[in-house]
Amino acid sequence: MSSTVFTLRPLPAAALDDAAALLAVAFADYPWTRWAVPAQDYADRLTRLQRLYLQYAxxxxxxxxxxDVSGVVALLPPNPPEPPSSMQDEVAALHGDRLAAVFGATTPPPPAGAWTLETLGVDPRRRGRGLGATLVRAALDAVPAGVPVALDTSDPRNVRLYERCGFGVIERTxxxxxxxxxxxxxxxxx
Incomplete structure (x- = not known):
């Protein structure tokens, strides 16, 4: 069995639209986004939300x-700056009637000083080849040594991936x- 080697790089700003489109495809049936993003114009809303979040990250x-931007991972440091009000307004509009539910959803806060793994997406046609795990490990390597990384996921398959990469479950909500x-x-x- 041969192993695949993936070459990772910081996402160039010029590839932002490609990365947002990839994440929209990767999250098309993801439980959280199906719950948090209105069904009307779902694919467009999801692509636009992913672009906003990626730009911020x-x-x-x-x-x-x-x-070839078939896999993307984004992390934020502890205490990132408040997103600009224009971004907040656009995010609110894209969540539409789901906004109150999204902002009412509470999960445990990350440990003090932790970075957060905000998103990870792989093109569905490339899944199962190790790209997701490679992205997770590269993300962990990008964080200063000894600093924890926290995340939330709503897909049980992701839990297994993250556990293989050294994450442990702290709570289910x-x-x-x-x-x-x-x-x-x-x-x-x-």
Missing amino acids: LENGVVLADA DLPDGPTVVSMVSPAAT
Whole structure:
């Protein structure tokens, strides 16, 4: 069995639209986005939201992708700056009637000083080849040594991926009329 080697790089600003489109495809059936984003114009809303979030992460954190942008991961440092009001307004409009539910959803806060893995997406045609794990490990390597990384996921398959990469489950939150969100941290508590 041959292993695939992926070349990762910081996402160039010129590839932002490609990365947002990739994430929209990767998250098309993701439990959280199906719950949080209105069904009307879902694909367009999701693409626009992903672009806003990626732009913010590009300006304030770390965004990595493989050479052909078939996989993307984004992290934010502890206490990033408040997003500009124009971004907040656009995010609110895109969430539409789901906004109150989204902002009412509470999960455990990340550990003090933790970075957050905000998103990870792989083109569905490339899944199962190790790109997701490679992106997660590169994201962990991008964080200063000894600093924890926290994340939330609503897909059980992701839990297994993150556990293989050293994350541990800290809590499961059942959202009213929504998905179960699994909060995780790396390194896992021993």
